[in-house]
Amino acid sequence: MLKIVKDSVLRVCRSLGYDIVPLREMKERDFALHLGELLRQLEIDCVLDVGANIGQYHDFLRDTVRYEGTIVSFESVSHHVARLRARAQADPD
Numbered sequence: 652m653l654k655i656v657k658d659s660v661l662r663v664c665r666s667l668g669y670d671i672v673p674l675r676e677m678k679e680r681d682f683a684l685h686l687g688e689l690l691r692q693l694e695i696d697c698v699l700d701v702g703a704n705i706g707q708y709h710d711f712l713r714d715t716v717r718y719e720g721t722i723v724s725f726e727s728v729s730h731h732v733a734r735l736r737a738r739a740q741a742d743p744d
Contacts, residue, residue, distance in 0.1 A: 683715040696720040702727075705734050713742070720744065 664671055672680045689695075700708050703724035712718040721744045726732050 679711075679715065683711070687716045687718065690716070690718055690720070698722050700724045703731070703735055704728075705731050706738050709738075709742070 661671060690698075697720055698712060698718065700706075700722055703709070703726040706724065709722050709724060712722060722742075724735055724739075726735055
């Protein structure tokens with residue numbers, strides 16, 4: 652129930668041009684806004700994630716930066732590779 656209320660409030664705020672960000676995420680949010688603008692201005696449509704681990708940077712780009720371009724992840728640790736492949740099924744880019 653709380654998630655439904657939270658999502659509704661966020662949706663209304665965003666439709667009015669505002670965003671609610673927890674204080675603990677402010678520094679990351681500022682960086683994400685800057686990075687998003689940089690990616691747009693430079694027209695970057697592909698990001699190489701070298702040492703991808705289990706895809707945390709992918710999540711940051713998609714969820715926080717709102718990057719929609721291609722992300723190519725490289726990882727040498729085999730058990731991380733298996734997890735990345737499984738996760739990649741949900742993201743064709």
